[in-house]
Amino acid sequence: MIGIIDYGSGNIQAISTIYKNLNINHKILKNPNDLDNASKLILPGVGAFDSIMKQLVDTGIKDKLNELVIGKKVPILGICVGLQVMGNGSDEGKLSGLGWIPGRVKKFDIKKIDSKPKIPHMGWNTVKDIQNHVIFQGIDYDFGFYFVHSYYFECKKRENILSTSNYGGEFTSSIYDNNIFGTQFHPEKSHKNGIHLLKNFAELC
């Protein structure tokens, strides 16, 4: 069963609808202890970095996630700010991240974006899958994914970069490390490409 974590942020329902249509067993999970029953986890996130981190701590989800993802190697997919919290911290806030993947969240440098609009980076952008990972199987890279963000994840290690996209220069649009995955874009709002990616994640062994 895929557990979609509901701690008060993100497009939980949209993800659930996609899995429902694919006939993939899933559940929306609120209580940290319920997470134990999930074979895979999805961590959505929309909003400011600190408010997301605070919600994760206050709900007790943070401790449970460390136990499952780091301790028991349960696969997890973070979306948008759900990816950003996987790093050490963010220029957007003061709180520490989960620290799973070495890196920091930075604001786009508007000096490098030569035409208007500057930020947020918002709309449909192409992605370059640099690891040829199975999670991107069947994806139309030119059609790309939907993004809306002003901050991006800067990986410390190149091997953690799963894909890149371009906005005033190349930036990391998805990350991974073994059982941990994160996408800066929103697969739940990216039509067929998003459905493919969520399906691929569900079918990972």
Add this chain to the structure above:
Amino acid sequence: MLRSRIVPCLLVHNKGLVKTTQFKNAKYVGDPINAVKIFNEKEVDELIVLDIDATSDSRAPNIEMIKNLADECRMPLCYGGGITTVEQAKKIISLGVEKVAISSAALSDIELCREIGTVIGNQSVVVVIDVKKKKLFRDYDIYTHNGTKKSKWKLSNFIGKLDEIGIGEIVINSIDNDGTMKGYDVDLIESIRKKCSVPITVLGGAGSLDDIKKIIAKFKIIGVAAGSLFVFKGKFRAVLINYPNRQERKSLY
């Protein structure tokens, strides 16, 4: 590369979808959920849904309706209509809506944009500005309550202030061109683009894909929204939900 967004804008009135002309003569065009389902199939870039009754009736957003739309929507959704508090915005985002649009509440208290942004993130705050040409000068007045109340804000000052706050997007809607399908007000768009660096989406007047193409050619990365174009077909305005396919869209960028 980032692409321009081609965005249908749907108006909700008395629980049904309508399309207006210069903000009047609302014509019924169908059921909101049904339209969302069709737009899902057509892989629409993004969708704007505006409840045009809420502010006029001094009513809060209809959470039940928004929830139903968000559940069905497989593309990014922007909802507007009746939002006056941070709590309402937060609630709407929690339903799975990407962006909340405010208009009259932002004009009466611009700090509300900042307050909402702190909670839901600036990138999700959209301000919709309905404008009408002044009679004598080459300038525009801002209106609220479906074009019935003139705001005291000067357009350029308001835009400047929104840019300074750093909201997620400005939707600029020409009341004069609404529903006329005779093309966008390019002068208006140009003056807005000069004054701010946040994303803008233009609305009002699109009558063909060529109108959209012209705007993208001129302004590069921009949101191009339309109502009539995506709900009517032919010169007799038969109701038909439509949207360019992937191939047709490629020729517009």
